[in-house]
Amino acid sequence: xxxxxxxxxPVKEDTTPHxxxxxxxMDRIPHIWCPTCGLGIVVTAxxxxxxxxxxxxxxxxxxxxxxxTGRVAGYIKLDSFHTTHGRAIPFATGLKLSNPKLKVVVxxxxxxLTGIGGNHFIHAARRxxxxxxICVNNFIYAMTGGQVAPTTPNPAVTSTTxxxxxxxxxxxxxxxxxxxxxxxxxxTALHVRRLxxxxxxxxxxxxxxxxxxIAPCSTLYARRNRLGSGLDLMKFYHDNAIIKNGCPTPExxxxxxxxxxVGDFVDKERPTWHDRMRAxxxxxxxxxxxxxxxxxxCTNCE
Amino acid sequence: xxxxxxxxxxxxxAGEGGEGVISAGELLTQVAARLGMxxxxxxxxxxxxxxGMAVYQLRTGPDRxxxxxxxxxxxxxxNREGYDRNIADMTSEGVLVHDFEPGxxxxxxxxxxxxxxxxxxxxxxxxxxxxxKNMVALGAICELFGFPVEGLTEGVRLKFxxxxxxxxxxxxxxxxxxxxxxxxxxxxxxxxxxxEGDGHARVVLSGNDAxxxxxxxxxxxxxxxxxxxxxxxxxxxxxxELPRVSGRMxxxxxxxxxxxxxxxxxxxGQKSMTATSGPGLALMSEALGLASMAEVGLVLVDVQRAGxxxxxxxxxxxxxxNLAIYGAHSTAHRVxxxxxxxxDCFYQTVNAFNIxxxxxxxxxxxxxxxxxxxxxxxxxxxxxxxDVFEEQYARMPTDGDPWPKVDELTVGEGYPMTPVFxxxxxxxxxxxxxxxxxxxxxxxRATGLEHDEFARPRYDPPNRKAMLNKRQAxxxxxxxxxxxxxxxxxxxxxxxxITGWGTTAAVIRHAVTRALNDGxxxxxxxxxxxxxxxxxxxxxxxxxxxxxxxxxxxDTGQYANIIRHRYGxxxxxxxxxxxxxxxxxxxxxxxxxxxxxxxxx
Numbered sequence: 064x065x066x067x068x069x070x071x072x073p074v075k076e077d078t079t080p081h082x083x084x085x086x087x088x089m090d091r092i093p094h095i096w097c098p099t100c101g102l103g104i105v106v107t108a109x110x111x112x113x114x115x116x117x118x119x120x121x122x123x124x125x126x127x128x129x130x131x132t133g134r135v136a137g138y139i140k141l142d143s144f145h146t147t148h149g150r151a152i153p154f155a156t157g158l159k160l161s162n163p164k165l166k167v168v169v170x171x172x173x174x175x176l177t178g179i180g181g182n183h184f185i186h187a188a189r190r191x192x193x194x195x196x197i198c199v200n201n202f203i204y205a206m207t208g209g210q211v212a213p214t215t216p217n218p219a220v221t222s223t224t225x226x227x228x229x230x231x232x233x234x235x236x237x238x239x240x241x242x243x244x245x246x247x248x249x250x251t252a253l254h255v256r257r258l259x260x261x262x263x264x265x266x267x268x269x270x271x272x273x274x275x276x277i278a279p280c281s282t283l284y285a286r287r288n289r290l291g292s293g294l295d296l297m298k299f300y301h302d303n304a305i306i307k308n309g310c311p312t313p314e315x316x317x318x319x320x321x322x323x324x325v326g327d328f329v330d331k332e333r334p335t336w337h338d339r340m341r342a343x344x345x346x347x348x349x350x351x352x353x354x355x356x357x358x359x360x361c362t363n364c365e
Numbered sequence: 366x367x368x369x370x371x372x373x374x375x376x377x378x379a380g381e382g383g384e385g386v387i388s389a390g391e392l393l394t395q396v397a398a399r400l401g402m403x404x405x406x407x408x409x410x411x412x413x414x415x416x417g418m419a420v421y422q423l424r425t426g427p428d429r430x431x432x433x434x435x436x437x438x439x440x441x442x443x444n445r446e447g448y449d450r451n452i453a454d455m456t457s458e459g460v461l462v463h464d465f466e467p468g469x470x471x472x473x474x475x476x477x478x479x480x481x482x483x484x485x486x487x488x489x490x491x492x493x494x495x496x497x498k499n500m501v502a503l504g505a506i507c508e509l510f511g512f513p514v515e516g517l518t519e520g521v522r523l524k525f526x527x528x529x530x531x532x533x534x535x536x537x538x539x540x541x542x543x544x545x546x547x548x549x550x551x552x553x554x555x556x557x558x559x560x561e562g563d564g565h566a567r568v569v570l571s572g573n574d575a576x577x578x579x580x581x582x583x584x585x586x587x588x589x590x591x592x593x594x595x596x597x598x599x600x601x602x603x604x605x606e607l608p609r610v611s612g613r614m615x616x617x618x619x620x621x622x623x624x625x626x627x628x629x630x631x632x633x634g635q636k637s638m639t640a641t642s643g644p645g646l647a648l649m650s651e652a653l654g655l656a657s658m659a660e661v662g663l664v665l666v667d668v669q670r671a672g673x674x675x676x677x678x679x680x681x682x683x684x685x686x687n688l689a690i691y692g693a694h695s696t697a698h699r700v701x702x703x704x705x706x707x708x709d710c711f712y713q714t715v716n717a718f719n720i721x722x723x724x725x726x727x728x729x730x731x732x733x734x735x736x737x738x739x740x741x742x743x744x745x746x747x748x749x750x751x752d753v754f755e756e757q758y759a760r761m762p763t764d765g766d767p768w769p770k771v772d773e774l775t776v777g778e779g780y781p782m783t784p785v786f787x788x789x790x791x792x793x794x795x796x797x798x799x800x801x802x803x804x805x806x807x808x809x810r811a812t813g814l815e816h817d818e819f820a821r822p823r824y825d826p827p828n829r830k831a832m833l834n835k836r837q838a839x840x841x842x843x844x845x846x847x848x849x850x851x852x853x854x855x856x857x858x859x860x861x862x863i864t865g866w867g868t869t870a871a872v873i874r875h876a877v878t879r880a881l882n883d884g885x886x887x888x889x890x891x892x893x894x895x896x897x898x899x900x901x902x903x904x905x906x907x908x909x910x911x912x913x914x915x916x917x918x919x920d921t922g923q924y925a926n927i928i929r930h931r932y933g934x935x936x937x938x939x940x941x942x943x944x945x946x947x948x949x950x951x952x953x954x955x956x957x958x959x960x961x962x963x964x965x966x
Contacts, residue, residue: 088810088821090785090819090821091821121803121804121805121808122802122803124802126629129813136810136812137810137812137822140808141808142801142802142803142808142809142810143808143809143810143811144629144632144659144810144811144812145810145811145812145813145814146625146628146655146813147625147651147652147654147655147813150621150622150625150652153589153617153621153622153623153625153626153629154625154626154628154629154632155629156615156622156625156626156629157587157589157625157626157627157628157629157630157631157632157633157637158629158630158632158633158802159629160587160613160615160626160630161586161587161613161629161630161633161634161635161637162633162634162635162801162802162803164803165633165802165803182618182619182622183618183622183625186617186618186622190615340613344608348608348609351608351609352608352609353608353609353610353611354611355611355613
């Protein structure tokens with residue numbers, strides 16, 4: 064097994080149980096992420112949020128796309144689907160529509176969700192499918208070696224913008240709100256307590272809820288832009304993140320290494336896809352409309 | 366050449382849009398089916414469509430209608446244009462029923478045949494509405510060709526009864542006037558006659574309806590799709606039907622989302638389907654790879670149209686065979702089946718769901734524009750005895766009955782053995798036990814990454830080989846189950862064989878049946894499944910055959926190449942790629958030439 068791409072690290076004999084042993088696929092730990100990557104924090108925060116939200120873990124599913132964040136689905140011990148690049152949201156939509164009893168969480172990166180998967184993102188928000196979408200934004204395509212992303216601030220250097228990025232980036236919070244998300248927030252990997260609370264609210268919120276997590280990528284984003292280590296980026300978040308709950312989303316765009324706004328931006332009521340479908344079908348079909356009966360192991364909830 | 370089988374009649378109605386051409390044709394088809402006749406229709410368009418020309422063609426006979434035949438027997442022309450644009454397709458002995466003065470200076474002269482003039486417009490106004498012109502024509506058809514007028518009047522009542530009694534009256538009067546006019550003014554000078562029905566009522570469906578109907582019957586309860594001609598009607602049918610049977614349908618933002626949603630739905634144990642045409646299948650190719658890798662079954666219907674790109678969306682072609690079978694990155698197994706006619710659309714769709722559920726594999730149903738758009742009669746399916754596969758999920762182990770044992774390879778160095786559900790367990794058949802979300806203790810991670818039996822991502826060579834073998838074993842299992850499903854008609858010892866797939870197979874059957882009646886030594890070979898090919902049976906039936914004719918509707922001989930490279934057969938490809946299906950008469954000369962060893966191999 065000398066030519067394996069990923070060399071498995073032998074598991075050390077250690078009798079101390081991992082504090083999150085029940086929630087992680089321990090046979091997959093240690094994970095593949097770089098030292099000082101923000102993704103471990105995001106996984107921990109998500110597990111804490113799931114615990115707080117008190118959903119039955121047997122009726123939860125995690126879907127992710129491709130990329131560094133795409134690996135999240137593999138480490139959380141829930142039914143999970145590691146899909147193709149950009150398609151996490153439509154897979155999650157199929158899951159939710161076929162078994163409405165499930166609580167479906169999408170965890171993926173900025174490039175996956177809003178680059179290749181941008182079309183699915185805006186349409187799922189428009190339909191208001193009952194999904195919680197967690198977008199880990201590290202401003203770069205990291206898994207492929209650090210290319211420019213739809214979120215890269217100008218003029219950050221990436222491997223495909225060696226002279227500095229000049230295309231305007233997405234303001235993801237504004238995009239999500241404009242497309243109809245019921246809950247929109249942004250936190251960083253530093254704001255752990257607030258992030259957990261925000262994720263919990265997002266999980267509990269009916270409809271398309273969206274949490275953007277700004278996370279450090281030390282290996283590519285920080286190194287190419289000479290921003291130091293992941294720890295230096297955390298310090299930067301500490302000094303420059305301005306907490307402004309309820310801030311209008313058009314004002315929360317992110318500039319390169321400038322102070323930026325975090326907070327809970329949007330929390331509104333809007334009928335979900337299921338609400339609207341049920342109402343319309345009942346109005347026109349009456350008793351001929353048959354609610355969804357989930358698989359026999361799950362009870363119907365539509 | 367053999368004598369024409371006069372028991373089959375091919376009739377075309379042509380006129381302006383708005384003259385009721387389509388509704389008359391559909392009424393005739395419905396009634397014929399209800400009376401137990403076999404009928405198949407063809408929506409055809411003259412090369413130039415101007416002024417909203419409408420054409421409806423149907424062929425009926427005492428047995429399953431395999432093709433539209435070679436010639437038009439009867440042309441009912443509502444006006445001069447209807448005559449001018451369609452007369453070239455008629456036999457010289459054909460019967461013309463028209464509504465223009467016989468002395469008109471016609472640009473296209475007929476060399477023979479019989480003409481009947483029926484003043485349709487005038488009689489319709491007499492009946493009470495100029496819009497009843499089509500009914501006058503139907504009345505005349507009944508009188509001229511022995512179509513049961515009682516069936517037609519009942520059909521009118523069923524069709525217009527909901528509107529008002531007045532409409533029914535006008536239409537019935539128009540039918541009477543048409544029939545009466547023929548009785549009083551014409552002597553029957555032809556031999557054509559509709560064959561009688563056998564009294565077993567049949568349903569009339571288009572190929573697209575039959576696919577959707579079959580899907581619901583097979584237990585499909587989730588559909589996601591994106592509009593594309595000529596597949597859209599499948600989505601429209603399911604949008605109406607699924608909410609009534611607890612199913613859900615969503616029109617996705619694109620084809621990629623469509624198949625992704627279907628894979629998501631299948632992951633929860635729901636039987637799901639999407640339908641598209643060639644360009645959509647190309648977009649779905651990546652996700653098909655995931656379905657193969659994560660072993661999620663689903664049904665993908667490709668109603669082929671003439672391509673590439675936008676091509677000719679309303680025209681027929683069998684051009685997606687290569688894309689369906691080979692359009693994969695790496696080794697992504699998918700099953701490909703192709704229905705031959707409308708009835709087959711229903712049963713092959715049911716079959717596709719069964720294969721998808723049983724083998725946890727994506728199944729592509731290759732339908733065609735000429736099937737999707739055309740209506741035909743078929744016996745009402747026997748739902749009681751329909752073979753529908755229901756998947757059994759894995760169960761939590763009990764003390765005396767532990768998880769199935771995985772082998773040492775999976776445990777592997779550095780991969781601790783964990784008491785988790787072996788979702789991708791390797792066994793003889795390659796079909797592993799499956800759980801769905803919501804089953805406590807049996808959660809797993811479906812992934813497009815190469816994985817081991819516990820669904821853990823693994824890149825090491827032994828595991829890769831073992832898992833590839835596992836998926837291949839499953840594919841071979843499909844081949845074993847369908848391996849004998851090759852239909853052969855004709856002379857088993859023949860040196861000449863003819864083969865084809867999809868709608869062309871039905872036309873070949875028509876041509877071969879005629880050739881056999883003439884005493885020709887030929888056999889036709891039809892594989893029931895195109896991927897995996899039933900190699901054993903194909904080799905057996907091709908053994909001793911010196912020349913093989915492969916007919917298909919594309920310009921490169923995609924199927925012919927498969928027959929060539931898999932069986933080393935001497936293949937002469939008969940290709941047609943003009944947007945219209947084969948007529949049996951186009952195939953017959955090749956059979957004759959092959960028998961005389963005149964075809965070039």
